Amino acid sequence: MxxxxxxxxxxxxxxxxxxxxxxxxxxxxxxxxxxxxxxxxxxxxxxxxxxxxxxxxxxxxxxxxxxxxxxxxxxxxxxxxxxxxxxxxxxxxxxxxxxxxxxxxxxxxxxxxxxxxxxxxxxxxxxxxxxxxxxxxxxxxxxxxxxxxxxxxxxxxxxxxxxxxxxxxxxxxxxxxxANSRIVPPADADVRASRLDLPNRYILAIGGLEAGKGIDQLVRSMSKIGTGEPLLIVGPTADDSSLAAAIVDAGLDEGRVRGLGLLSDADLAVVMERATVFAHPNLEEGFGMPMLDAFSLGIPVVHSDAPAMVELSAGGGIVVERGDSALYPERLADAIRSILDDRQLAVRLGYSGSDRANAFxxxxxxxxxxxxxxxx
The missing domain is CATH 3.40.50.2000 (Glycogen Phosphorylase B;)
Incomplete structure (x- = not known):
């Protein structure tokens, strides 16, 4: 034995x-x-x-x-x-x-x-x-x-x-x-979406405001996206002081960015499946499991050019160069806006992401x- x-x-x-x-x-x-x-x-x-x-x-x-x-x-x-x-x-x-x-x-x-x-x-x-x-x-x-x-x-x-x-x-x-095997949309998805007050279209991210996650740059990018979709962030709560400071610093209107707090697996599955775009702006990453979760649900993904995420994506998402941090929010906005404005691109990325997730x-x-x- x-x-x-x-x-x-x-x-x-x-x-x-x-x-x-x-x-x-x-x-x-x-x-x-x-x-x-x-x-x-x-x-x-x-x-x-x-x-x-x-x-x-x-x-x-x-x-x-x-x-x-x-x-x-x-x-x-x-x-x-x-x-x-x-x-x-x-x-x-x-x-x-x-x-x-x-x-x-x-x-x-x-x-x-x-x-x-x-x-x-x-x-x-x-x-x-x-x-x-x-x-x-x-x-x-x-x-x-x-x-x-x-x-x-x-x-x-x-x-x-x-x-x-x-x-x-x-x-x-x-x-x-x-991908996380527990991130599976539940039978009561509509009820959960209503309770979470999910809009019809939104950008989704996961992570706190700590250095290296890139969430602060993502919040700043929202001022450059004029199509009106809000940014929902899993992790920070709605009254998180760091998130509130980032929103003020970006000069955003109330409601343009909302913290959802920590979610159960079922709620997270609902939030991810219904997202219009999943953004993973992390400046450093070893693998990128949240990105793979989004791929598995067929959600178009925008991610940084951190080497591990480029390797994981293999063309399944839109790569955003980190480069000069002052210009990173603008580059994130351009990538996100390209998906919001192009339905065919969004569908194509959804299929390519699903194919990529199936490789793991x-x-x-x-x-x-x-x-x-x-x-x-």
């Missing part, structure tokens, strides 16, 4: 980003694609009973759930300094850099550890992250460079960037994610992870 132990702490994370979705989706697919006589177990730091129930509900088929006595912050600190290991021996897969990285004998004991690096922002643009987050990521990559048997990157762009900041040799393997699947990702462990 062969056991693969997956570190699923990120699945319970409430921090912005898509690593939580990636962890859940990949683990579920690993269970579904497990070869004969192979089983998937999970490890999680000390959590609440409702969280344990959520794990068991969303990851049916887990052979076991190992519950640490340490809280998440304590586990992070312990593994950063090389303390504590997982019980037993065998294969460990970490959907992030959170892993028990230490010296082990892969050849004689069959122990192996694979980690995942979703982006290199902590190195390329450390000013976009809190200092403690930068310090932790850098420390964990140093440990991965010494002790990881392989490192998974979600895109060739991230793999190339990793090659410039760490001596990982041939240990880097590109294994992409896929969690099953394929899981099979590649199993093969990587087998290759080791």
């Amino acid at each position: 062969t056991t693969l132990r997956v570190i699923i702490d990120e699945m319970l994370s409430t921090a912005p980003g898509n690593v939580n979705t990636y962890t859940e989706e990949l683990t579920r697919a690993l269970i579904a694609t497990a070869p004969r006589n192979c089983y998937v177990e999970a490890f999680v730091s000390a959590s609440t009973e409702p969280e344990y129930e959520l794990i068991n509900e969303r990851l049916p088929g887990l052979a076991a759930l190992h519950k640490s006595a340490l809280a998440g912050r304590e586990v992070k600190a312990a593994w950063q300094h090389g303390f504590t290991r997982l019980p037993g021996h065998g294969m460990v897969h970490a959907p992030s850099l959170l892993a028990p990285l230490s010296r082990h004998d892969r050849l004689n004991s069959a122990d192996q550890v694979i980690v995942t690096v979703h982006d290199t922002v902590a190195w390329s643009h450390p000013e976009l992250l809190p200092p403690r987050v930068v310090s932790w990521h850098r420390a964990m990559l140093k440990r991965a460079t010494r002790f990881a048997d392989a490192v998974v990157a979600p895109s060739h762009a991230v793999a190339d960037q990793l090659g410039e900041i760490a001596d990982l040799g041939d240990r880097v393997r590109v294994i992409s994610g896929a 699947s969690w099953r394929s990702s899981a099979e590649k992870v199993w093969q990587l462990h087998a290759d080791l």
